[in-house]
Amino acid sequence: MMEEHQIDIKREMIHFLEIIAIPLIICILWQVSTTKGWIKASVLPAPAGVWDSAVSLNEKGLFWLDIGSSLSRILKGFLLGGTIGIIAGSLIGIFPFFDRITKVFVAVFRPIPIISLIPIFILWLGIGEESKIAVITIGTFWATLINTMDGIKSIDRKLVEMAQILGKNKWETIRYIIFPYAFPAIYTGIRIAITASIGYVITAEMIAASAGVGYRIMYARNMAQxxxxxxxxxxxxLFGLLVDLLVLKLQEKLFSYR
Amino acid sequence: MILLLFGMETEVKQVEEIELQIKNVCKNFMIDKKKREIIKNIDINVKKGEFVSIVGSSGCGKSTLLRIIAGLETVSSGQVLLEGTEVAGTSPRCKMAFQEARLLPWWSVEKNISFGIGRKVDEEEKDKLVAQYINLVGLNGFEKALPRQLSGGMQQRVSIARALISDPKLLLLDEPFGALDALTKINMQKEVLKIWESEKKTMILVTHDIEEAVYLSDRVIVLSERPGEIKNIINIDIGRPRKRGSHDFSYFTNLIYKEFFTEVEREVEYSI
Incomplete structure (x- = not known):
């Protein structure tokens, strides 16, 4: 019993080493190549230099300001776009009427890269918060819309028939069968939306902003820092990593029945 | 006058009550823009509390017939009457179990079964009902289990409990043991027989398993190949429980087998 336990611990340690091996090698290479002067500090600063930059940003009160601004934009855009996306996706998935009237709209507008809309949003909404939130709203809207729609459309007809036999009405069927059935797909849509919105917020901030992680990167380029x-x-x-971990943990909890 | 009334009453009681009347039912499907007859001129009366099986080779329309009785399909012509009223859509008086258990994977056994309760009941009554039906299908101890944790046979038990919990008059079974292994199948047949005897339900089973039909039914209806027409109706006059090895049992299985063999032979003749 004791031995088995020790073997388990040993195995877990080996797995942990496997997981961190590549990041560790990159960090070592980074450290060595910069301190040995193989790569110029103006191209790639040493880890210590990056740390110093982080500390100086923090001292100026910019470090958390940037993260906070970017996060709040993601959150606002996601709440707005995700809500609309899930509602619209449900309507389209459940009612063929909505599917028909939105077909052309979806087919035409969905392939447009969200990035190409940034100039238009700046023109319409200015360079304030609205234009950046709009970009994330649109991005998260499409991701949640498509996944919700497909998830509902892929419903197992046999389960709907079963509900019909049991005398369930349309609303009960939607609530107890269609939504729970589509939920994993909707969740996937949410996951894709959050991951993608990191990209959207950074891009939007690089084009026009006065704070945010994307803005800071662009600013540093201009200042040669x-x-x-x-x-x-x-x-x-790191933010991407954190989101991934949270999403996976939640997924295990939510879909443990599978 | 009073005497006469009494006399009439007893007479009515003596006549066996008809639960389900299938009157000259035909069903056509449009396949490739061509009208295809699926079932034709089906006439069956099913008595209250009777166990009837419908057998036929695959594609003979036996499942379609069951789906028509359930109200999942409409007739092309003819009539289906359940307790004297015409079937139009699904009805609380009639429930069905399918070849696949069709359980909701995100719900426990308990919740899946309670989903079958048709009317509004308070929590206490609901728990009592669910416990009663879990007991009926022998799933005690598995109340909290998820469908994926159950074997195929157990999943079918849940499905049958879910169909029965609303206390329907008529239970339709669409090859519910078709996907089970031979041993589980035999056990499930015993279970269904036990339930049929204790619950006094009218049951109609669609199957391609002749032994299953003989083991369970009062009457076996043999359908011809497409379009499915009634080829023969065989009363299984053996007392229950029936022994699969017995002389009587083989007599009836052979009788039904013959219905199929003649058809196959004829087909061979045609193809030459």
Whole structure:
């Protein structure tokens, strides 16, 4: 019993080492190549230099301001776009009428890259918060719309028939069968939307903003401060990692029946 | 006068009550823009509390007939009367179990079964009902289990409990054991027989398993190949429980087998 337990711990340690091996090698290479002077500090600053940049940003009160601005934009845009996307996707998935009247609209507008809309949003909404939130709203709208729609349309007809035999009305069928059935797909839509909105917010901030991680990266480029650029890049990477972990944990909890 | 009334009453009671009348039912489907007859001129009366099986080779329309009785399909011509009223859409008086259990994977056994309760009941009564039907199908101890944790046979038990919990008059079984292994199948047939005897329901089973039909039914209706027409109706006059190896049992299975063999032979003749 004891031995088995030890073997388990050993195995888990090995797995952990496997997981962090590549990031560790990259960090070592980064450290060595910059301190040995193989790569110029103006191209790639040393890890210590990036750390210093982060500390200096924090001292100026910009570090959390940037993260906060970017996060609040993602959150606002996602809440708006996600809500509309899920509602519209449900209507289209459930009622063939909505499917018919939106078919052409979806086919024409969905393939347009959201990035190409940024100039239009700036023209219409100015360079304030609205234009950036609009970009994320549209991006999250499409991701949730398509996944909700497809999830509902892929419903197992046999389950609907079963509900019919049991005398369930349309509303009960939607509530107890169609939605729970489509929920994993809707959740996938939400996951894709959040991940994609990181990209949208950074891009939008690079084009026009006065705070935010994307803005900071662009600003640092203009000021030739590569350290700050890398602070931004690492922030985005870590944020992505955090979102992924949360999403997966939640997924395990929500869909444990599968 | 009073005497006469009494006399009439007893007479009515003596006549066996008809639960389901299928009158000259035909069903056509449009396939490739051509009208295809699926079933033709079906006339069956099913008595209250009777166990009737419908057998036929695949594609003979036996499932379609069951779906018409359930109200999932409409007739092309003819009439289906359940307790004297015409079937139009699904009805609380008639429930169905399918070949697949069709359980909701996100719900426990308990919740899946309680989904079958048709009317509004308070929590206490609901729990009592669910416990009663879990007991009926022998799933005690699996109340909280999820469908994926159950074997195929157990999933079918849940499906049958869900169909029965609303206390329907008529239970339709569409090859419910078709996907089960031979041993589980035999056990499930015993279970269904037990339920039929204790619950006094009218049951109609569609199957392609002749032994199953003989084991369970009062009457076996043999359908011809497409379009499905009634080829023969065989009363299984053996007392229950029936023994599969017995002389009487083989007599009836052979009788039904013959219905199919003659058809196959004829077909061979045609193809030459």
């Amino acid at each position: 590569p350290g700050i650029m890398f602070v931004g890049i690492i922030e985005i990477g």
